[in-house]
Amino acid sequence: MTGLDVSSTLLADEHRGLLVAGRWREAEGGETFDVLDPADGSVLTRVADASVADAREALDAAVAAQASWAATAPRERGEILRSAFELIRERTDDLARLMSLEMGKTVAEATGEVGYGNEFFRWYSEEAVRIHGRWMQAPAGGSRLLTLKKPVGPCFFVTPWNFPLAMGTRKIGPAIAAGCTMVVKPAAQTPLTMLALARILGEAGLPDGVLNVVPSTRAGEMSQALQGDDRLRKVSFTGSTGVGKVLVRQSADQLQRVSMELGGNAPFLVFADADVDAAVDGAMVAKMRNMGEACTAANRFLVHSSVAEEFADKLGKRMGALTVGRGQDEGVDVGPLIDAKAVESVTALVADAVEGGAKVVCGGTPLGGDGWFYPPTVLLDVPVGSDLNRQEIFGPVAPVTTFETEDEAVERANDTEYGLASYVYTRDLSRTIRLAERLDFGMVGVNTGLISNPAAPFGGVKASGFGREGGFEGIEEYLETTYVAFPAG
Numbered sequence: 316m317t318g319l320d321v322s323s324t325l326l327a328d329e330h331r332g333l334l335v336a337g338r339w340r341e342a343e344g345g346e347t348f349d350v351l352d353p354a355d356g357s358v359l360t361r362v363a364d365a366s367v368a369d370a371r372e373a374l375d376a377a378v379a380a381q382a383s384w385a386a387t388a389p390r391e392r393g394e395i396l397r398s399a400f401e402l403i404r405e406r407t408d409d410l411a412r413l414m415s416l417e418m419g420k421t422v423a424e425a426t427g428e429v430g431y432g433n434e435f436f437r438w439y440s441e442e443a444v445r446i447h448g449r450w451m452q453a454p455a456g457g458s459r460l461l462t463l464k465k466p467v468g469p470c471f472f473v474t475p476w477n478f479p480l481a482m483g484t485r486k487i488g489p490a491i492a493a494g495c496t497m498v499v500k501p502a503a504q505t506p507l508t509m510l511a512l513a514r515i516l517g518e519a520g521l522p523d524g525v526l527n528v529v530p531s532t533r534a535g536e537m538s539q540a541l542q543g544d545d546r547l548r549k550v551s552f553t554g555s556t557g558v559g560k561v562l563v564r565q566s567a568d569q570l571q572r573v574s575m576e577l578g579g580n581a582p583f584l585v586f587a588d589a590d591v592d593a594a595v596d597g598a599m600v601a602k603m604r605n606m607g608e609a610c611t612a613a614n615r616f617l618v619h620s621s622v623a624e625e626f627a628d629k630l631g632k633r634m635g636a637l638t639v640g641r642g643q644d645e646g647v648d649v650g651p652l653i654d655a656k657a658v659e660s661v662t663a664l665v666a667d668a669v670e671g672g673a674k675v676v677c678g679g680t681p682l683g684g685d686g687w688f689y690p691p692t693v694l695l696d697v698p699v700g701s702d703l704n705r706q707e708i709f710g711p712v713a714p715v716t717t718f719e720t721e722d723e724a725v726e727r728a729n730d731t732e733y734g735l736a737s738y739v740y741t742r743d744l745s746r747t748i749r750l751a752e753r754l755d756f757g758m759v760g761v762n763t764g765l766i767s768n769p770a771a772p773f774g775g776v777k778a779s780g781f782g783r784e785g786g787f788e789g790i791e792e793y794l795e796t797t798y799v800a801f802p803a804g
Contacts, residue, residue, distance in 0.1 A: 332363040333530070334513050336376035337523025343368050348532050350507060353419040353651040354641040355685040362506050365529035370498065370537045371544070373527035377469040377496035378546045380524030385466045385494040387522075393443035396491055398519035400436040403429065403512075410511060414479055415642040417505045419650040419687075420605055422643055432481030434769040435488040435785065442790050443492035452803075461799040466494035467572055468548035470793070471541050473534065473562075474509065475553045476502035476653055477608045482553045483509050485773070485784045487516075487526065493793035495549070498527045500537060504653055506530035538562060545569050549793070552576070553610075556733075556778045574782030574792050576610070576774060578707050579735035582728035583613035583764075584750070586721070587621045589740035590762075595629045597764030598713065601738055603634070603691065604765075606649055607711040608657070610779075611736040611758070611767065615704050617724055620717040627695040627715045631676035634691035634713065639682065651687045652710060658687045661710035664703045668714060671698040678712070699727070707733070721746065729755045735775030736766060757783075 332339045342363040349358045365373075384392075403410065411425035418425070448462035470490055474482045479501065490497050501509035513528045531537055541547050542565040549572040552562050556577040566573045583601055585594045601613035618626050642650035652658050662681050669675060678692030689710055697703055697714035704714060718724045728737060737756040741747060747761045757775035760766040767773060772783035782792050 331360060331507075331510060333365050333369055333373070334510070334517075334526070334528040335369070335373045336379070336527065337517070342366060348503060348530075350417055350504070351654075352416060353653055353687050356687070359416055360507070362510070362530050365500075365531040365533070365537070367533065367536050367540045370500075370529050370531070370541055373498045373529050374469060374471075374541055374544060374547060376524040376527050377498055380522060381466075381469055381496045384496055384522060384525050387494065389443045389446060389492075389494075392492055392494065393440040395516075395520045396436045396440035396443065396488060399516050399521075400433055400440060402515045402519055403433045403436065406515070410480065410508065412643065413511060414505070414508045415650070417507045418476060418479060419653060420642050421647055421650050424605065424650075425642070428478055428481050431767065431769070432478070432484040435481070435484040438769045438785070439488035439492040439790065442489070442787070446493065446790065446794065448796070457803050459801040459803060461801060463797040463799065464794045465797055467793050467795055468495060469546060470495050470497040470549040470551060471538070471547055472497055472499045473538065473550075473552045473554065474499065474501050476504040477605055479505040479508035480512060483512055485769075485789075486551050487512075489784075489790040490793050491521070491525070493790055495793050496525045496527075498529060498541065500529055500531055500534060503530065503532050503534070535561075539565060542566055542569065542571065547571060549573070551782070551784075551792070556780075559780060572792070574784065575780030576782070576784060577735075577778060577780040578733055579610040579612070579775065579779055580614045580705070580707055580731040580733040581611060581736040581738065581756075582731075582754075583616045583738040584724050584728060584740065585616070585618040585622060585626055586724070586739075586741040586743070586746065587619040588742045589619075589622065590742065591622055591625055591629065593762065594626060594740040595633060597738065597740060597760075597762065598626075598630055599633055600764030601760070602713050602764075603637070603649070603711060606652060608653065608709050610707070612708070613713070613738055613764070614708055615728075616713055616715040617718050617727055618715055619724075620719060623695070623715060623717045627676050627693055630713060630715075631693040634693055634711070635677035637691050639688055639690055641686070649691060649711060652689055653687065655687055657709060658689050661689050661708060661712060664706065664708060664710075665692060665694070665712055668694055668697050668701045668703040671701050673697040673701070673703075673714065705731070721749075725750065725753050729753075732778040733775070734777035735779035736760065738764060738766075
């Protein structure tokens with residue numbers, strides 16, 4: 316089976332190029348790059364490799380379309396998103412198989428991502444008509460105050476490989492609803508899903524130039540060139556904290572609006588009074604979603620000493636029973652990691668923890684053969700200062716350490732530069748309130764391992780970035796406020 320076998324209805328040959336000003340075309344000089352199947356390292360297909368000049372043409376197209384798109388009626392913008400939502404829902408199976416091929420996740424999990432990501436289009440199709448300002452009398456009288464909401468303007472989006480549809484719709488949806496045009500650079504590992512999404516938006520009636528897609532292996536050169544252009548007004552990035560810092564620095568000269576959804580080091584706290592079985596259920600979701608390749612993945616399992624062995628044993632049995640294999644095969648629970656470098660990184664982190672005294676409950680050894688696979692792994696008594704507790708794992712590894720008091724748990728949970736997601740399992744309502752206030756994270760899941768929701772504001776603090784995606788807050792990232800003063804009478 317090849318990528319072309321399952322995606323022919325979504326990705327014809329001409330739709331593996333660049334989308335600029337409504338036209339699918341080759342990159343400058345006809346350059347291309349390989350898209351690989353992480354299950355065996357084979358080439359799925361080749362995609363146009365945009366140059367900096369191509370990216371500038373894409374920005375030209377976005378700038379040219381901005382005024383007319385901003386003037387388009389909100390209802391029309393919303394209806395385009397709704398039409399795209401319906402088309403995506405009809406093509407869920409094809410999109411899921413395409414995503415599974417290029418990214419590695421199972422078809423079942425990819426199907427879940429299509430449904431989740433598509434909800435951003437439905438949510439923002441409804442929010443497009445609810446953009447509003449206010450009219451009020453000045454407190455001292457004598458004048459009236461009017462505020463208007465206007466689109467920020469042309470945007471540059473850089474999306475990651477781990478959620479190739481959802482991280483696109485989470486940015487594109489509110490931008491379309493707000494009246495912004497955009498240039499999108501999908502991750503070079505997983506460009507096919509974004510190209511399929513762009514085609515669907517075109518079918519839904521999105522005008523030429525509103526969305527421009529430029530797959531490229533020249534991410535750094537491209538972002539530097541576009542951010543140096545004073546016509547670009549906003550940058551939204553999902554990815555590593557290191558790259559995010561570079562983009563923020565580059566935004567300074569043009570004072571561009573920026574939204575950064577960066578790295579994570581999520582703590583998963585299990586207290587002595589927790590329902591251990593429920594905590595294990597939640598851990599399976601928080602850890603194993605996307606093979607652990609998620610910024611919200613539970614990274615550090617901090618478990619009260621009285622229930623730590625029970626928790627680790629039950630979690631080990633659950634994770635050890637998962638079937639690893641090609642994401643498109645029946646019965647597979649865990650697909651490959653994205654590339655060889657990812658496997659090497661996870662292997663080194665586990666080896667360091669074991670050398671430091673951690674006990675292997677299950678897994679712990681790389682799988683041989685073709686593809687980039689690593690087995691679900693649970694470690695107990697992981698040293699607090701180990702790299703596994705300090706770095707984002709981005710793999711199916713659950714390191715368990717113990718604590719004695721609530722204060723210790725909070726101190727350990729907050730002992731990280733990151734502040735994206737956190738998870739708490741306890742039956743004590745007062746404790747949940749205290750922890751929600753004390754944990755330095757943008758999101759807290761209480762007795763649940765799944766916190767992402769299109770109707771909720773997604774984002775973090777500290778080195779995990781700033782800005783929010785989703786919910787009522789998400790569209791505000793794409794709107795500017797204009798204040799107008801009127802004399803009374």
